[in-house]
Amino acid sequence: MTKKFSSRATTSKKFADFVKTAFTTVIALNVFINPTIAADPFPRTQPRNIGDNTEAAFKAIFERGNYQTGQKYLQQAISNEPNEPLAYAMQASLAYLKQDNKTLEAYSTKTLDTAEKLISSDPLRGNLYAAVGHFLEGAAILTREGKVSGVPKALSRLGEVYKYLDKAEAISPKDPELNLIKGYMDLMLAVNLPFTNPQQAIDRLEQNAGPEYLVNRGIAIAYRDLKNYPQALAYVDRALKVASENPELYYLKAQILREQAKKQQDPQMMQQALALFNQALAKKSQLPASVVKQIESEQQRTTQSLK
Numbered sequence: 001m002t003k004k005f006s007s008r009a010t011t012s013k014k015f016a017d018f019v020k021t022a023f024t025t026v027i028a029l030n031v032f033i034n035p036t037i038a039a040d041p042f043p044r045t046q047p048r049n050i051g052d053n054t055e056a057a058f059k060a061i062f063e064r065g066n067y068q069t070g071q072k073y074l075q076q077a078i079s080n081e082p083n084e085p086l087a088y089a090m091q092a093s094l095a096y097l098k099q100d101n102k103t104l105e106a107y108s109t110k111t112l113d114t115a116e117k118l119i120s121s122d123p124l125r126g127n128l129y130a131a132v133g134h135f136l137e138g139a140a141i142l143t144r145e146g147k148v149s150g151v152p153k154a155l156s157r158l159g160e161v162y163k164y165l166d167k168a169e170a171i172s173p174k175d176p177e178l179n180l181i182k183g184y185m186d187l188m189l190a191v192n193l194p195f196t197n198p199q200q201a202i203d204r205l206e207q208n209a210g211p212e213y214l215v216n217r218g219i220a221i222a223y224r225d226l227k228n229y230p231q232a233l234a235y236v237d238r239a240l241k242v243a244s245e246n247p248e249l250y251y252l253k254a255q256i257l258r259e260q261a262k263k264q265q266d267p268q269m270m271q272q273a274l275a276l277f278n279q280a281l282a283k284k285s286q287l288p289a290s291v292v293k294q295i296e297s298e299q300q301r302t303t304q305s306l307k
Helices: 002-031 052-063 067-080 085-097 101-118 123-171 176-192 198-208 212-225 229-242 247-264 267-281 289-305
Strands: none
Touching: 052 067, 052 085, 067 085, 085 101, 085 123, 101 123, 123 176, 176 198, 176 212, 198 212, 212 229, 212 247, 229 247, 247 267, 247 289, 267 289
């Protein structure tokens, strides 16, 4: 009995940790803009139209890692593009980073409400972002109530997430936006929870998801968490070829190199990791304070390890 309880507790903790670590990146994967396709971040034969301000906000944050500029565009998007659930999801994501739970809850609900209204005119994206809305609300519950009381409620939200994702998949199983979001969620679950297969999620991303930059970023994070550092480096380097201005990618590569250096006891590689942490911090004025704090903490630990 004790062993079973311990297993359940471990699984609940891992799910809570999964939500807390995956939340911001999942939203990032949902909203990156491919500049070659007007008003649609994904290479579809029938592009979906989003507002210019929403597009500009996404490009500022996820292509260049400039949250300050992105927030300015996002404020305009919420005023002028009220029927686009991505704008509300983005606002919820920024509130999460700022630990502003009241705003997180408000825009999580707004994401879900807007997505449900979209189902009648665009059932693919309506169901897709209904799933995102439930995911956001699950994250808000965990933030508000903590792991002990929040995990059971968040688990029920996860069931709703996959219910709506399945509805979207029934409409267009090879849609790149759907496969990016579902593949990334599957990947994070596979990395953080037992009895799941990360390779299936990686295959989904590589075969049907897009854009390529976000596919590579997501897979790099997965291989980092699986401690397969050579593969993680290969994928983050692919992402950097497209989004070389984004300081968060240098931060990700620094993390991977640092862990590989520790494993191989390689001080030269550790120096390379430190240089990348510094490169990310060179643009700290455009990053959220919580992200800067994380990078600075890891930079300091890396510096200490070299002494």
